[in-house]
Amino acid sequence: MISWFLLAEAPVSEGGLFDLDATLPLMAVQVVILTFILNKLFFQPVGRVVEEREGFVAISHKDAKEKLAQVQGLEQDLKLQLQQARQEAQAVIAEAEAEVDTLHKAALGEAKASAAKLREKDRAEIDGQRAEAREVLAVEARQLADLIVQRLATV
């Protein structure tokens, strides 16, 4: 410290590392002026651009979020509609199946009924023919019996 002050107070021509003189205040003034210049030329304009961009990004982000929410709402809607449609389709299919079933049953019943009727008719026919055949047989048997009796009588 002591040598520093000695050097500072030494005659001008000496110079030295710790030679404090009017350079100091002028340099301070220069730095202050530089601060104002840089504030005008650098810090303010760049700050404006950066902050404007930050605002833009924030707004865009918000917009995008809103749009995303909208899209999600729409998707939900569509999903609901799709589900409804599926349910409706299932109902239609079930209805159709039931109809087919009833139709099938009706047709089956009809077919069975007609088959039974046919069988009944055929059976009746068969019975009739059998009775007829028996009668014929009975007549023929009587005739044969008569014939046998005659032959025996003649002998």
Place this chain on the structure above:
Amino acid sequence: MLLQTLLPLAEALPAPQSMAEETHGLEVGQHFYWHLGPLNLHGQIFLSSWILIGALLVMVIAGTRQMKRKPLGLQNLLEFLWDYIRNLSREQIGEAAYRDWMPFIGTLFLFIFFCNWGGALVPWRLVRLPSGELGAPTADINTTVAMALLVSLAYFYAGLSRKGLRYFEYYVEPTPIMLPFKIVEDFTKPLSLSFRLFGNILADELTVSVLVLLVPLFVPLPMMLLGLFTSAIQALIFATLAAYYIGEAVHEEHA
């Protein structure tokens, strides 16, 4: 180009008185004096600082001329610097007051950084001054003390303008026992700020020039790279500490 145009200007100014003998290219503590009436100025400091400030302004003006939302080229660099300085001052000073002080902190950072790197990267030796030599303006004690005193003024002003006389509560917080230490701190802050920067840059320049004197080729390169690193770190340290002191002054204890 700039150097050649500035040199006649330097020579046109009053001739230096000190003509200490050159010690084979290694000069310490020799200055290129200008005399303004009774005032003595270190001309080499002003010359090199004007050149470096010119370079800084050219970069800033070129980069901010056509700024777009989608940054291109130099605008990217400037925005990176701006963001870096904003983060630095916001972290140290706090959300409430950092906007007022960001230009000051940023100017300190950019000016010191340009001076340090300019001192190391610009081939100043090509210009011969009658006495002394051009170099990093931050290797001169006047420059660093000037900036350190500006920081002191800045944090006093910041504290007083924000809190009025309540600023002095800071000296007795958390206990009045701290009073002498805090008063001593007001002196040690500028002292340490200025001497740290001055010592680092001067030591770097001296080491490199001694190495260059001994082995002119390749050997000084690692030391030069280390010098670039410390130069950048010193600029950051100075700016960070300045911001920290201001932040300490505007800090509200009972916020």
